[in-house]
Amino acid sequence: MIKKYSVGFLTTILALFVGFFSISGCSESKEAVKVAEVVEDDGADWPSFGRTYKEDHYSPLTxxxxxxxxxxGLAWSFDLPVSQSGISAPLAIDGVLYFAVGHSVIHAMEATTGKLxxxxxxxxxxxxxxxxxxxxxVRGIAYSKGKIFTATLDGRLIALEAATGKLIWSAMTVDPEDGRYITGAPWIMKDKVIIGHGGxxxxxxxxxxxxxxxxxGEQAWRFYTVPGNPAxxxxxxAMEMAAKTWNGEWWKFGGGGTVWNAMTYDAEYNRIYIGTGNGAPWNQKIRSPEGGDNLFLCSVVxxxxxxxxxxxHYQINPGETWDFNAAMDMQLTDLTIDGQRRSVLMTAPKNGFFYVIDRKDGKLISAEKFAKANWAERIDLETGRPVENPAARYPVGTAYLMFPSAWGAHGVEPMSYNPNTGLVYLPARDLGNLYANASDLKNWDFKPDMVLxxxxxxxxxxxxxxxxxGKGWLAAxxxxxxxxxxxxxxxLKTHNGGTMTTAGNLVVQGQATGELSIYTADTGKKIWSFDAQNGIMAQPITYLADGKQYISLLVGSRASSHKGNGKPWNYYTQKRRLLTFALDAKAELPPVEEIDLPILDDAEFxxxxxxALLGVKVFHRNCFVCHGARLNSGGAAPDLxxxxxxxxxxxxxxxxxEGSQRENGMPQFEEMPMSEIEGLQHYIRKTARQRLKSKN
Ligand code: HEC
Structure with missing residues (x-):
């Protein structure tokens, strides 16, 4: 019975892929697109991640x-394979949409029709x-002078001809044997392209x-964010200065500080601002046992x-020990503060404070809590340092229920800034988690094989x-x-999409529930909504094509746990799509086909x-990030x-x-012993039976 069901089901999934690939080889090319400089303009194009170098996700179109x-209404939609997560923003240049899904699969599409x-x-x-x-x-791509740039999980930076998709160059930016990987976007600065990494x-x-x-593709320069072994x-x-803020043998742990998400090019000062990540490992007692600021972790540099x-540099979390990285988007603008015009950088990092920094010299202008943050009372404006709650550092023998959690009060979903309202539109959340030390701090070391x-x-x-x-909200x-x-x-929806704002007094944001909403930018009144049929994490863009304004965005849940995310999306039945909207457009999405995938039990097992106990451990070491904690799948991967x-x-x-589903994003675990695989099987069967019992 079970087997029959499965064959039919796999055939459906296969058909989906075959259907997709039959159209994907299309090689029809457009006239070479003209060079579009990423500067202040009329808003016709959306040529970089945040539209302009200001990274404000603002469009002057009305x-x-x-x-x-x-x-x-909906102008057209384009279906993507279920295995290709849709969490990045497209770019729009001269009526062509470019976007990346899944593991950096790049698409170029006619913006008026959705033709590939x-x-x-x-x-x-x-x-x-x-x-x-x-x-x-992948979370984003870049464009410059007729080229599309993307980076890949394995660490390549790739340049493609925008007109044809032909490879121009590819540079390996990491050591294939290390733990560095890339999911973030490259950034353009004049004639250079810059890329970071995670890990x-x-x-x-x-x-x-x-x-x-x-x-x-030739390397111009490299900047390390933390010091290596002084020997x-x-x-x-800068590294010599930074090394004075570390102790112990930090270099054995790498140190961290990866620039895995945000950067911003400042044309006015010809600088790139990088937002650096957490320490490796998170717990400072291991990597720098006597404390210290640990420059340049969790900083804007x-x-x-x-x-x-x-x-x-401005360090947002000196001596970071919580995964509070400063890698969330950074926006540039000028603000009048106390009667003075200041050129500023604004960022709302994970730690729950909104920072306004003078980008001339990196001095803190102001910082206030935008979400619940019990790790610090305030940020001292004299010193620029947080006034911390000592208990939040979870001294040995204690645990601390911390807000925000390691997910952050603001994540990778970008905020937007509208110069007409003077407001920033920020997807925010209150989520907590419990911090406590690993049992043997002295002998702690990294386990191999890419586990957390x-x-x-x-x-x-x-x-x-x-x-x-937790709870989530959109803050102005x-x-x-x-x-x-x-x-x-x-x-309860804590993981909602990035925002876009326009001169038409609009704020556009998708939600974890699949609702795409538009609010008035000045008052936050909901004035439009659309059922996108899948969770939304990506931020929308808007542009002109043939003189008409369109709004486009990718739809596809990335959630690995459905808790607080509304209903769980089913990996196999969810629709990942690109949606494009325009005035007087009347297309419709096909109705959602509800396919009931029952919890399976094998009575003889x-x-x-x-x-099963071993299975719990193996699962939460290797699998939960995608398949969901305690086997609660949220749609990022199948419900096991x-x-x-x-x-x-x-x-x-x-x-x-053997990695038989590797091509669809299921990693191979070639070294996993039979005992652990059996453990996983027993854990999954035990949990399935428990769930069925609790249902009856
Ligand atoms: C990086 C994310 C990721 C991790 C980590 C991961 N998986 Fe997967 N897994 C996937 C995806 C995506 C698929 C679906 C692949 C497809 O569509 O064919 C999948 C599919 C599977 C399937 C097949 C399910 C089906 O019905 O087709 C099994 C079984 C599975 N994973 C088990 C595991 C186990 C056990 C672990 C940990 C040892 C694990 N996965 C770790 C992403 C992941």
Whole structure:
């Protein structure tokens, strides 16, 4: 019975892929697109991540505005394979949409019709090896002078001809044997393209950013974000200065500080600002046991765009020990503060404070809480340092229920800034988590094979606490007065999409529930909504094509846990799509086909509790990031208690040891011993039976 169901089901999935690939080889090319400089303009194009170098996700277009949304409808949609996560923003240049899905599969599409012009697949799964285990999918691409740039999970930076999708150059930016991987966007600065990487949650990584010549792919410069072993000499004065803020043998742990998400080019000062990440490991007691600021972790660092030389830094979390990285988007603008015009950088990092920094010299202007933050009372404006709550550093023998959690009060979903309202539109959340030390701090070391390695452990006996449910909202934040002006409550939905704002008095944002909404930018009144049929994480863009204004965005859930995210999306039945809207457009999405995938039980299977216990450990070491904590899938990967494959040990071995589903994003675990695979099988069967019982 079970088997029959599965064959039919797999055929459906296969058909989906075959259908897709039959159209994907399309090689029809458009006239070479003209050079579009990423500067202030009329808003016709959306040529970089945040549209302009200001990274404010703001468009001056007004054809679609708060007076005519009753005419806004779906112009067209494009279905993507379920295995390709849709979490990045497209670019729009001269009527062509460019976007990346899944593992950096790039699409070029006619913006007025959705006709596919070309597709480029860098075949990441063939080369990424164990790095596949950290995969979230790509978050953005870049454009400059007729070229599209993308980076890949395995660490390549790739330049494609925008007109044809042909490869121009490819540069390997990491060591294939290290734990560095890339999910973030490259950034353009004049004639260079710059890329960072992630990996400090998994492996002993020393973070860096590298700049390449945009025409040749030749390396121009590299800047490390944390110091290496002093015995090897320092690369520059900045590293020598930074090393004074570390102690112990930090270099053995890499140190971290990866620039895995945000950068911003400042044309006015010819600088690139990089937002650096957490320490490796998170727990400072391991990597720098006597404390210290640990520069340049969790900082905004300004570098000369031509040479990569250090200019200034502002450290957001000195001595970081929580995964509070400063890698969330940074926006540039000018604000009048106390009667003075200031050129500022604004950022709302994970730690729950909204920062306004003078970008001339990196001095803090103001910082206030935009979400619940119990790790610090305030940020001292004299010193620029947080006034911390000592308990938040979870001294040995204690546990601390911390807000925000390691997810952050603001994540990778970008905020936007509208110069007409003077407001920042920020997807915010309150989520907590319990911090406690790993059991043996002295002997702690990274475990191999790309598993999460953070240096935390279970709460000491009697100190466990229930983490309350989270909540999410869209905040309109006044950065001059540092206060919230309005908010849209999202209830338990904590992971909502990035925002875009326009001169038409609009704020556009998708939600975890699949609702795409438009609000008035000045007052936050909801004036339009659309059922996108899948969770939204990506930020929308808007542009002109043939003189008409369009709004486009990718739809596709990345959530690996459905808690607080509304209903869980089903990996196999969810629709990942590109949606495009315009005035007087009347297309419709096909109705959602509800396919009931039952929890499977194999009555003959005898659960061995000891094996199941091993399975719990293996699962939460290797699998939960994608398949959901405690087997609660949220749509990023299949729900394993409803999957046929774990019912058959041979199929499970094929998937894990042999990597039979690697091409769709399921990493290979070639080294996993049979005992662990059996453990997983027993854990999955036990959980399935428990769920069925609790339902009846
Ligand atoms: C980086 C994310 C990721 C990680 C980590 C991961 N998986 Fe997967 N897994 C996937 C995706 C995506 C698929 C679906 C592939 C497809 O569509 O064919 C999948 C599919 C599977 C399937 C097949 C399910 C089916 O019905 O087709 C099994 C079984 C599975 N994973 C088990 C595991 C186990 C066990 C672990 C940990 C040892 C693990 N996965 C770790 C992403 C992941």
């Amino acid at each position: 054809e679609i505005n708060d007076q005519n949304l009753d005419r806004l 012009l070309w597709e480029y697949d860098p075949k990441v799964f063939d080369v990424a090896g164990k790095k596949m285990r950290a995969g979230w999918g 400090a949650d998994y492996a002993p990584i020393r973070g860096y950013v590298t700049a390449y010549d945009e025409n040749t 090897d000499g320092f690369e520059n004065d 300004a570098l000369d765009a031509d040479t990569g030389e250090y200019v200034w 390695n953070v240096g935390l452990g279970a709460a000491p006996k009697g100190q466990g606490q229930k983490v309350p449910p 934040w006044n950065p001059v007065e540092q206060k919230e002006v309005w908010r849209v409550d999202m209830g 005898v659960v061995d509790d000891e094996k 208690i409803r999957s046929l494959i774990p019912t058959d040990i041979d199929l499970l071995v094929e998937v894990l040891n």
